[in-house]
Amino acid sequence: MYSFRNLWTRRLTTVLTATGMALVVFVFSAILMLSEGLQKTLVDTGSYDNAVVIRKGSVSEVQSGVERSQASVIETEPEIAIGPQGQPLVAKELVVLITMPKRGSDKPANVVIRGVAETSIILRPQVKLVQGRLPRQGSSEIIAGMSIAKRFKGGGVGETLHFAMRDWTVVGVFDAGNTGFSSEIWGDVDQLMQAFRRPVYSSVIFKLRDSSEFDKVKKRIESDPRLTLEAKRETTYYKEQSEMMAKFLRILGLSLTLIFSFGAIIGAMITMYAAVANRTSEIGTLRALGFQRMSILIAFLLESLFLGFSGGVVGLFFASFLQLYTVSTMNWQTFSELAFSFSLTLEIISIALLFALVMGFIGGVLPAFRAARMNIVDALWKS
Amino acid sequence: MNIVKLIVKNSFRHRLRTILTIFGVAVAILSFGLLRTVVSAWYAGVEASSASRLVARNAISLIFPLPLSYEDKIRQIEGVKLVSFGSWFGGIYIDEKHFFANYAVEPESYLKLYPEIIIPKDQKKAFLQDRKAAVAGRILVEKYGWKIGDIITLKGTLYPGNWDFVIRGIYRGRDKTVDESAFIFHWDYLNETLKKTAPMRADQVGWYMIGVTNPNLAADVAVRIDKAFKNSLAETLTETEKAFQLGFISMTEAIVIAIKLVSFVVVFIIMVVVANTMAMTARERIGEYAIFKTLGFGGWHIAKLVFGESLFITMLGCALGIALTFPAADIFSSALSTYFPVFNVAKKTIYMDIIASIIVGMVAALFPTWRAIKIRVADGLRRIG
Numbered sequence: 001m002y003s004f005r006n007l008w009t010r011r012l013t014t015v016l017t018a019t020g021m022a023l024v025v026f027v028f029s030a031i032l033m034l035s036e037g038l039q040k041t042l043v044d045t046g047s048y049d050n051a052v053v054i055r056k057g058s059v060s061e062v063q064s065g066v067e068r069s070q071a072s073v074i075e076t077e078p079e080i081a082i083g084p085q086g087q088p089l090v091a092k093e094l095v096v097l098i099t100m101p102k103r104g105s106d107k108p109a110n111v112v113i114r115g116v117a118e119t120s121i122i123l124r125p126q127v128k129l130v131q132g133r134l135p136r137q138g139s140s141e142i143i144a145g146m147s148i149a150k151r152f153k154g155g156g157v158g159e160t161l162h163f164a165m166r167d168w169t170v171v172g173v174f175d176a177g178n179t180g181f182s183s184e185i186w187g188d189v190d191q192l193m194q195a196f197r198r199p200v201y202s203s204v205i206f207k208l209r210d211s212s213e214f215d216k217v218k219k220r221i222e223s224d225p226r227l228t229l230e231a232k233r234e235t236t237y238y239k240e241q242s243e244m245m246a247k248f249l250r251i252l253g254l255s256l257t258l259i260f261s262f263g264a265i266i267g268a269m270i271t272m273y274a275a276v277a278n279r280t281s282e283i284g285t286l287r288a289l290g291f292q293r294m295s296i297l298i299a300f301l302l303e304s305l306f307l308g309f310s311g312g313v314v315g316l317f318f319a320s321f322l323q324l325y326t327v328s329t330m331n332w333q334t335f336s337e338l339a340f341s342f343s344l345t346l347e348i349i350s351i352a353l354l355f356a357l358v359m360g361f362i363g364g365v366l367p368a369f370r371a372a373r374m375n376i377v378d379a380l381w382k383s
Numbered sequence: 384m385n386i387v388k389l390i391v392k393n394s395f396r397h398r399l400r401t402i403l404t405i406f407g408v409a410v411a412i413l414s415f416g417l418l419r420t421v422v423s424a425w426y427a428g429v430e431a432s433s434a435s436r437l438v439a440r441n442a443i444s445l446i447f448p449l450p451l452s453y454e455d456k457i458r459q460i461e462g463v464k465l466v467s468f469g470s471w472f473g474g475i476y477i478d479e480k481h482f483f484a485n486y487a488v489e490p491e492s493y494l495k496l497y498p499e500i501i502i503p504k505d506q507k508k509a510f511l512q513d514r515k516a517a518v519a520g521r522i523l524v525e526k527y528g529w530k531i532g533d534i535i536t537l538k539g540t541l542y543p544g545n546w547d548f549v550i551r552g553i554y555r556g557r558d559k560t561v562d563e564s565a566f567i568f569h570w571d572y573l574n575e576t577l578k579k580t581a582p583m584r585a586d587q588v589g590w591y592m593i594g595v596t597n598p599n600l601a602a603d604v605a606v607r608i609d610k611a612f613k614n615s616l617a618e619t620l621t622e623t624e625k626a627f628q629l630g631f632i633s634m635t636e637a638i639v640i641a642i643k644l645v646s647f648v649v650v651f652i653i654m655v656v657v658a659n660t661m662a663m664t665a666r667e668r669i670g671e672y673a674i675f676k677t678l679g680f681g682g683w684h685i686a687k688l689v690f691g692e693s694l695f696i697t698m699l700g701c702a703l704g705i706a707l708t709f710p711a712a713d714i715f716s717s718a719l720s721t722y723f724p725v726f727n728v729a730k731k732t733i734y735m736d737i738i739a740s741i742i743v744g745m746v747a748a749l750f751p752t753w754r755a756i757k758i759r760v761a762d763g764l765r766r767i768g
Binding site for chain 1: 411414443446541636648658722
């Protein structure tokens with residue numbers, strides 16, 4: 001109680017120090033939220049039961065190439081699940097990038113165009129059509145992901161895009177939630193392959209009949225001399241796509257927070273030292289009244305922890321609003337546009353609060369010791 | 384003279400607090416400087432690009448190639464002086480973590496077009512003569528301890544298989560803005576191999592680099608080139624090298640904006656810390672200010688005292704922070720070399736450091752000054768007792 005009242009009495013200083021800490025916690029949690037959001041987006045994009053087959057050594061679908069004959073071999077793997085209409089759940093897809101201008105700023109960005117088969121949408125249960133209809137097979141019709149429809153020129157229903165010497169009509173918009181698919185455009189794979197004059201597929205995706213059979217089928221595909229391909233679980237595939245970006249965010253984030261927290265700790269120290277210095281006589285009185293050194297130490301430490309805690313809560317409060325924002329930027333690894341949002345998890349909340357408390361503790365521990373070590377007579381004398 | 388002495392003396396009355404504040408400012412200036420350097424590293428490619436060069440690529444997007452036959456056609460276009468071309472190779476050395484730029488170019492015209500890439504004469508000759516030869520930047524060579532004559536194997540991502548190259552030369556940049564961590568080799572080597580393994584992909588290039596006769600007419604030449612290939616199977620998009628590089632950056636603009644924002648937050652944080660110090664200082668000295676007033680000193684005098692002290696502290700911190708920026712940037716530069724091949728502290732960054740700390744010092748002093756000037760003599764004196 002004593003600690004709390006103290007903070008209240010010196011409101012201006014308290015507010016200033018807590019603001020400093022709140023800002024640090026804000027930046028700290030914002031960066032954690034960003035890399036969490038990025039990873040969540042890319043991990044959610046994949047399904048654990050789906051396997052992606054791409055050319056050996058190619059890191060992403062864009063770089064990969066799967067020849068028609070190789071794709072047919074994959075299609076006959078016995079581990080592939082069977083769909084409701086008796087068709088095998090396998091899709092041969094084409095993934096290329098096109099440059100599109102953003103709405104508003106007109107700035108160009110690379111967008112993924114995925115040539116899909118009829119089964120593709122069954123393989124991705126996250127993808128739901130929200131507007132318009134699915135494209136007809138064999139036509140120059142395409143559907144756009146939510147982020148594309150919102151952010152890019154020509155992405156909305158009824159609009160047309162011109163690429164590969166053809167006009168493509170957007171007939172539908174699909175929502176794939178917080179996944180990478182929301183930043184893609186889908187069209188008929190055969191039409192797109194013709195238009196882009198690409199004789200090879202980019203990847204083959206299939207659903208496993210039994211999730212545990214993945215290792216078996218992976219081994220078979222990778223040891224088949226006719227195929228120079230590799231298979232990955234879709235979740236692993238997308239996780240690898242985010243690694244470079246996530247690592248960059250982590251390095252930048254951690255070094256920033258380290259430096260920042262240094263500043264905030266200094267701020268807390270200044271406040272606490274001043275608090276101790278101002279209250280020398282008070283401390284002397286308390287000691288004379290019979291309070292132990294220990295309880296004085298604890299009182300000052302508590303005060304500093306309070307400071308840290310309130311800073312942390314305020315910082316988190318403002319950081320939680322960031323969840324409303326969506327960041328759209330280029331993922332270096334796939335070289336294409338990706339939209340993702342800040343994501344606040346319980347883990348981040350606890351880490352950020354712990355971080356704030358640690359800052360408060362480090363900032364307060366030295367001043368608290370000084371207060372506790374004071375000699376009663378000297379302290380009273382000073383008044 | 385007197386007032387300066389008083390300011391310095393005042394500043395160190397609370398030695399611990401002042402030192403802590405100076406440290407705080409130094410840390411903030413340090414991080415501000417580093418963040419700004421990250422931003423300028425982002426734009427390094429733009430700085431290094433020349434206005435007299437054009438880049439032509441496939442209009443659909445960079446991943447689509449252009450036919451080799453365009454070379455002669457482009458050369459015939461009015462205003463074009465030199466044509467070179469290249470393809471992004473995207474090879475992996477050891478594993479994905481060891482990323483560096485590697486691309487295939489037509490070496491003779493490329494080196495003519497890029498005079499900022501400096502290779503010793505004998506090495507240049509050896510490089511041009513050997514089809515399997517490659518040149519690597521100084522930083523890259525130092526990082527991996529390569530020597531001339533070493534055989535380097537890259538694993539292809541776009542072009543399957545393992546590719547062997549012989550290091551025949553080490554290049555340096557003419558100035559600091561040149562990326563010295565790239566790996567360049569003969570386009571012919573790539574093409575001849577493709578003819579054997581994947582004939583469909585042979586005779587295609589990633590982009591054309593074009594030198595123009597008159598930089599002022601670069602835009603016209605670009606339009607002429609695009610017109611020549613309009614409505615063909617591979618339409619081109621030609622722009623100046625600068626615009627080409629800027630296009631890359633605008634794709635990651637969100638991150639640049641975030642970093643810029645954070646750099647201002649740092650300044651704001653430190654403003655809060657310094658304001659705190661000044662507020663406490665002024666509160667303690669309210670009595671003194673009252674005495675000054677009683678002695679007949681005007682509000683201006685007191686304002687000068689407070690501002691002077693605040694600026695003195697921030698400038699000390701600023702100097703310390705700038706001094707620390709250089710070694711810190713070196714550490715950063717090696718940790719982030721995969722992302723930023725060029726990482727230098729710019730002069731502009733230093734100026735911004737100084738301006739930021741002056742602003743911090745001024746703002747932090749505002750409120751305490753206002754209080755010190757406003758206080759009535761009697762109130763101020765009463766506080767002492």
